[in-house]
Amino acid sequence: MERGELPKRQPRKSELCDHCALPVPAGLVRPRGRQFCCAACEQVYAIIGELGMDHYYDLRDRFPGQKQPAVHRGRDYAEFGDKTFEELYVREVADDHHRTELYLEGVHCAACIWLVERIPSFCDGVIGARLDLGRSRLVIDWDPRCISLPAIACRLDSLGYPPHPFRGAQGEAAAQRERRDLWIRVAISGAVAGNVMMISFALYGGLFHGIDPTVHRVLRSAALLVSIPALVWGGGWFIRSALRALCNRRLHIDLPVSIGIIAGYAHGTWNVLRGEGDLYLDSVTMLIFLLLAGRLLERGQQRRAAEAAELLHTLAPSRATRIDRSPDGQEFESEVPVEALLPGARLRIRAGETIPADGVVCTGRSELDRSLLTGESRLVPIGQGDRVEAGCTNVSAALEVIVEQVGEESRIGKLLAAMEESARRRAPVVRLADRIAGVFVGAVLLAAVATAVIAARIDPTTAIDRTLALLIVTCPCALALATPLAVSAALGRAARRGILVRGGDVFERLRTPGIVWFDKTGTLTDGQLRRADWIGDSELELAVLAIESESHHPLARAFLPTFVGSIPRATSVGGLEGGGITGTVGGNEIVIGSPRAVLAATDATPDHPLARSAEAHAREGSTPVLVARNGVLSGLAIFIDGLRDDSLDTVRAWQNRGWQVGILSGDDPAVAQAIGARLGLDPERCLGGVSPEGKLAQIENDLAAGSKTVMIGDGVNDAAALAAATVGIAIGGGAEAALRAADAFVLDRRLAGVAELLAGAARVIVTIRSNLAFSLLYNAVGASLAIGGVLSPIVAAVLMPLSSLTVVTISWRARTFPEPAARGPVSSGPSTLPAHLARADHMSQTGHLSQAQTGEVRTCP
Amino acid sequence: MSVIYVLLPVALLLGTIALLAFIRAVRTGQFDDLDTPPWRMLTDDEGVESQPREEPTPPSQEAEL
Known part of the structure; x- marks a missing residue:
């Protein structure tokens, strides 16, 4: 409760779970002793105590992060010991040393790192454990003669970290190679840029104080020599991707950058060889370094988004x-x-x-x-x-x-394959800044040559000074930094708001309006059936609750939350042919089920008012449940998949920016229409009964018709459509497979995040444009002054970093994704919460989802 | 000024060594995970001290937060 003004009623300390520090639901608060929010937390707490690892709780309190209830499956993980499993996932380092990578659910904070990495101290036979918090990945080494992998898996599970085999190893290896490769290229370019800059400063100094011609020549040759690695490894990265695109007869965003780099190098090399003229290599190497570093920054954010897709594998x-x-x-x-x-x-x-x-x-x-x-x-x-x-x-x-x-x-x-295919085919957005930066280098060089030639005719004494001042003051750095800085600052801010965006181009794609399709279940609605209405007396209601509390059916679970008070006991509870449940409560025989099943089980006719009402509700898309007492129809419960609180505002926000909003749902057309009507959408744009393949086809149709198409969804059924759309936005907390396909996703099932993303994107574009406008203006003014001879080279050198500084300031100060004035009561930690922890929380929700599906352990509230 | 003929190669050599060290660090995976190490550092030295758990006092005596 770091922010005092928020919750109306703060939970007392005694009402916080002793394991996860989340509030304990009122019904579970015990009069004395330890408090737990759920059975899983209690089990995990007991085990941590048995192992003498209570220090975990000190660490948890010392490094407050996201809180989340424990996950505990209680399985035996026998499949981890299977031969096929071993062949696929276990690596034999030596006879007595095996290694595997596991994906852990429930990892969320610094204390988790400590606890998981202490496993060798209380689990004999485990040699080492290393956890990657951001990706929830554990590398574990063990001695197969002392302990088996299933035993280790059970131990992890008992600590609240159910393990899963890490299945993406192959793709991961390639991605890792690529990432390291980029790091190395950035390092080389950075080292070169620094050294060339240093040598250049010596040369600039020589301009004012005089320099020995031999030293001058040596320094210039040294600069040329030193800069070669940046051309090969740094520039090569751009040149190669530009060439690859050219071979496919496409113009790539890296083409102008490559031309600029090559022109700059040719110019500098030629001048070094002939022993006169300016050395432009410091600017070019710095440009390469900054552009590459910008790519690395963006990749880091993309990777964070892509890795959440690992959750996909925990679905099946x-x-x-x-x-x-x-x-x-x-x-x-x-x-x-x-x-x-x-x-x-x-x-x-x-x-x-x-x-x-x-x-x-x-x-x-x-x-x-x-x-x-x-x-x-x-x-x-x-x-x-x-x-x-x-x-x-x-x-x-x-x-x-x-x-x-x-x-x-x-x-x-196959759906996932289709999705990957769509994602691969999508053409990259041409980034304005990259194009400008490349053209810019060429333009400056031309201007420099022109200045030198013209000034030499008019006033030969100032020609060199003017040309030099021009080259120094016009700096592509601000241009190169304009987009990556604005974008990575925005990505970081968005992540803190629970919105993960794959790359900066998403912002550019969202700039102008087009068509937007919302999925229904889990996106506009929260995907949970809720009891909307009950017709019947309260005694019957209690009887129904008594019977439903014995069942694990999702509808039965939807009955329970509305209940306050004590439930009578139901006896002889059994299933009903055709979908339903029967039981005896207080001597009355109760039948609950779908209208068809209940009508078949009783003598009632479809003309009965309750049955007719049920049918009418079914037509509107809600789910009716009939109740009969002693063979007489006497109750009706209506369940709906409720609209989220923020659905209407979100839809309005998109409409206000000129987007055409529609619903693309796999659910019954009647339901889609009903939801659309509540949101005030055009009925023709509310499509129901659409298969996953149909969604993909709809998106492709729209794209073929030339409109920008955004898909917002949460399920596997949306995945292909999400990947194909101009921008796919997934709502987290649902089926995480969608995340792999999406360009952006919103954690915590918060639909309002989608509206924030749209507004944020507009602000990011404004920031990028003001950056570009500023640096172009700076360069234009600087260049004019230099050509005019007003600016001396030394003043130009002082002014140069100012442009970059200004761009940095504009980017970091931009309020692209502002923090809200107030935050939710329990789930929010301090606002310094790192993005990867927010993501870890998001994983926990998946854990809860699959838990609810398998029904192995009662979930936390 | 002839000192520059010595210093320049030395400076470049030192720079190259640092660069090679960095590349080796990248190749051995030290830059693969940038999220965990800052946290791990904080808890690295914390040993395992088992202390008996104290039973909490009844909630009625707990002060309001």
Whole structure:
């Protein structure tokens, strides 16, 4: 509670969870003793105590960061010991030394680093553990003779960090090579720029105080020699990408930069060789260095965004229950990693589990939650012969499924491939600053030659001074810095506001309005069913609550939060054919379920007023649930997927900037229309029943028609569309697969962040433009003064850094993503919270999501 | 001024050594993770001290925050 004015009622210390320091829900506060917000926190707290690692809590208090409840799966992680798993993920450093990389859920603060890296001290056989906080990645070394990987995984899980195999190793290795390569190029260019600048200063000094001709020649040759590595490694980076584009007959943004660099070098080299004229190499090497450093800065932010995509892999379960037949005909089940699944395998999928591969149901009836794939919030009944897809959740009963496609062959895998393909095909935005910087160098050189030639005719004594002053005062540095500085300052600020943006071009793309499509479920609505209405007496309501509290069905969970008071006990609770639940409360037999199932189970006709009301609600897109008492229809509950609080404001914000807003939903068209009507959208732009492929097609149509198209979504079903759109914006906290495709994403399921992004983008563009305008103005004025002979070279040298300084100041002072005046009560730490911690929090939410899906542990509130 | 013929190569040599050291640092992965080390540094020396946990006093006696 760092900011005093906010919460109306501050939780007392005793109401804060002893493990995670989040407030304990009122219902769970105990009269005395330790307080915990959830079962997982309590378990983890006990284990940390047993291990004597209580120091964790001192560190947690000393370095306050994001708070988040513990995650605890309580699984045995048997698949981590499987042969296939070992072949894929475990590296044998030596016989007694194995190493693997794991992706940990729940890592969020400095104390986590300490705790995880202390594992060797209390886990015999573990040789070393090293955690990368930003990416939640753990490199762990162990001695396989003393401990097995599943045991280590269980230990991590018990500490509140459920591990996942790190599957992106190949792509990661390439990305890492590229990143290191850029670092090295920046280092070389920087070293060269510094040294050449130093030599140049000696030469400038010589201009005023005289210099020995031999020393003069030696220094110039030295500058030329020293600058060669910057041309090869630094300039080469731009030249190569420009050439590659030229080979494909495209003009790349690096082309003007390359031309500028080559022209500058040719000019400088020629002058060194002939022993007269100016040396332009200091400016050129500095330009290379700053441009490359700018790219590195931008990459850093991009990488942060891209790595959140690793969460994608935690969506699909890492293991499956395979049913095999032993030689004597006995069936037995075994837990295998999904990597070991082959088409034709028979799997058992229990209620609450996520389906690991595409396949066909061979035994069992159940309901499927396909919201991840289709965005449809309603459950789909499935039975023998129906197809199920990886990533969907089996809700009500156990199923046996024959595997047909796994991994990349599955529908979800193909969607991700389509998404990557769209992202790859998208043409880069030509950045204004890069283009100007390249042309600028050429223009300055031409102006310098012209000045030298013309001034030599008019007044030979000042010709050299004028030319030199021109070259010194006109500095491409401010130009080179204009965009990267403004952008990286804005990216940092945005990250602090929980908006992660992949690159500066996103801001440029959002500059002018076009078409924007919102996904419905999870984006405009919060994706959670809520009880909107109840028709019936309160005694019946209590009875319904009693029965629903025994169920794990999502609808049952939607019943519970509205309840205050004590619930009677329900007996003989059972399922209802066709979707529903039955039970006995206080001697009354209660039947709860979908209208069709309840009507079938009772004698009521569809003409009954409650049944007709239910049907009307179903047509409007809400989910009705009928209740019968002792065979008589007597209650109706209406569930809706509620609009978010900030939906209307967000939609208005986009409309106010001239965007055409529409809804692109996988859900029923009626639902999309209903939501659209509430937001005041044109019904023709509210499309429902759109498949993931359909969303992609819609975006591509719009793009083909020439409009700029923005997609805002949160699910795997939006991923391909997000990647194809001019700008894809994902709402975090939903299915993180979308993040990989998106150009920007908003953490904490905060739709208002999308409006902030739009407003921020406009401000970033203003900042970039004022930077460019300033540095062009500075250069124009400086150049005129120099050509006019008003400016002496020494004054020019003093003025030169001023332009860069001004640009730096403008960029850092720009309030692109201002902090709000007040922040939310609990989730906010001090405003100094680093971006990667904010991201870690975001991961925890995914953890909670999958937890809720698998239903293994009761989640925290 | 002839001292410059000695100093210039020496300065460049020193610069090159520093550059090579930096490149080696990059190649050995020291720049791969820029987020964790600033935190790790703060907790590196903290050993494991096990102390018995004190049971908290009943909430009624706790002062308001």
